[in-house]
Amino acid sequence: MARKFFVGGNWKCNGTNEEVKKIITTLNEAEVPSEDVVEVVVSPPFVFLPLVKSLLRSDFNVAAQNCWVRKGGAFTGEVSAEMLVNLGIPWVILGHSERRALLNESNEFVGDKVAYALSQGLKVIACIGETLEQRESGSTMAVVAAQAKAIADKITNWDNIVLAYEPVWAIGTGKVATPAQAQEVHAELRKWLRDNVGADVASSTRIIYGGSVNGANCKELAGEADVDGFLVGGASLKPEFVDIIKSATAKK
Numbered sequence: 001m002a003r004k005f006f007v008g009g010n011w012k013c014n015g016t017n018e019e020v021k022k023i024i025t026t027l028n029e030a031e032v033p034s035e036d037v038v039e040v041v042v043s044p045p046f047v048f049l050p051l052v053k054s055l056l057r058s059d060f061n062v063a064a065q066n067c068w069v070r071k072g073g074a075f076t077g078e079v080s081a082e083m084l085v086n087l088g089i090p091w092v093i094l095g096h097s098e099r100r101a102l103l104n105e106s107n108e109f110v111g112d113k114v115a116y117a118l119s120q121g122l123k124v125i126a127c128i129g130e131t132l133e134q135r136e137s138g139s140t141m142a143v144v145a146a147q148a149k150a151i152a153d154k155i156t157n158w159d160n161i162v163l164a165y166e167p168v169w170a171i172g173t174g175k176v177a178t179p180a181q182a183q184e185v186h187a188e189l190r191k192w193l194r195d196n197v198g199a200d201v202a203s204s205t206r207i208i209y210g211g212s213v214n215g216a217n218c219k220e221l222a223g224e225a226d227v228d229g230f231l232v233g234g235a236s237l238k239p240e241f242v243d244i245i246k247s248a249t250a251k252k
């Protein structure tokens with residue numbers, strides 16, 4: 001089954017009203033491959049979601065960067081999946097390594113979040129990835145498999161999931177994984193899905209790469225068989241995000 005190329009822009013905790021409008025203008029004016037070729041999702045901080053949704057071209061979508069693990073209520077400072085649905089926000093990023101590391105989100109907690117968000121009708125970009133220490137000790141696959149398993153244990157339907165492989169050592173460091181490094185883990189993850197979830201899910205689930213992707217390195221990465229797109233941080237705030245979207249056509 002053909003997997004449509006997916007490019008996500010994770011703006012993280014960045015942006016002012018003015019900057020957001022500027023980025024949207026750049027995106028709206030860009031000539032990019034059609035929706036049949038590439039799915040584009042931008043993820044501003046919560047407070048800018050309604051503004052971005054209202055201004056953004058209709059062939060691109062928006063994602064939140066997080067949501068609460070269960071139904072909303074007395075959880076000060078949180079934003080619930082129901083609220084995102086109510087605002088017409090179709091996607092949410094969950095399990096980003098910054099939240100895992102800085103806010104102590106465990107594999108199980110991320111699995112619960114993914115399951116709840118899906119149950120409410122959201123589509124999920126679920127992030128996994130190893131630290132440098134884990135890579136150097138040879139445990140990359142064990143780490144990402146455990147992260148994937150914590151999600152797989154809680155869900156039955158993978159239709160609305162995009163798996164983002166984001167090695168922590170490549171995030172915000174300028175040290176991008178080589179195409180071979182990315183392909184190796186993506187292929188292993190697809191095999192893990194085949195062995196532990198099912199052949200159909202393995203062949204249809206998009207596995208995207210994140211970590212220092214930019215306008216210069218995206219094409220080569222996109223050429224790898226199991227790299228189905230990108231989750232872009234820093235470069236998603238810049239005009240080169242358009243070049244990254246265009247790398248969809250570099251797919252073999």
Ligand SMILES: O=C(CO)COP(=O)(O)O
Pocket residue numbers: 010096166170171172173174210211212213231232233234235
């Ligand atoms: O964390 C990332 C996307 O979610 C990647 O960030 P950078 O592209 O800034 O390395």
